Amino acid sequence: MNDRLIQSQKRLHDSLFELYIDGGLELFQAGTRGLKRELIIRLETSALTPEKGEIIHYYAINRWDENDEFDEWAKPSMALSAEAERILGVTNEQLAHCRASDYALDDFFRFLQF
Secondary structure (H helix, E strand, O other): OOHHHHHHHHHHHHHHHHHHHHHHHHHHHHOHHHHOOOEEEEEEEOOOOOOOOOEEEEEEEEOOEEEEEEEEEOEOOOOOOHHHHHHHOOOHHHHOOOOEHHHHHHHHHHHHHO
C-alpha cells in the first residue's frame, strides 16, 4: 500500500475515534440519518390551489439515506373532483381507507423533527 493511502486511512481512523470520544457515539449509532439529513419534501393537495384544497399526500425522503422516508396519503374532508382524481392519479375510493389529514400531519411533523 502506498504511504498516502496509509496516512489517509490513519486520519480517517483518528477522526472517527475523536468523534466517539467527543460524545458522538449517539450520532455514530444513528448511522447516516444522524450524521447528515437533507430532506426532499413533496406535498400534494386536493385542489389546484392551496386556498381551495388541503394537503392529502405527505412525502419526504432524506437524500443521504433512502430508509429515512415518510410517505402517506390522507383522506380529504371533501371528495376529490373528477379532474383532481385524474391529475393526482388517485381516487376517492383509494383515499377512503386513509387516515384523516390531521393525523397524518402530526406524524409528518414528528418525522421532520427527527
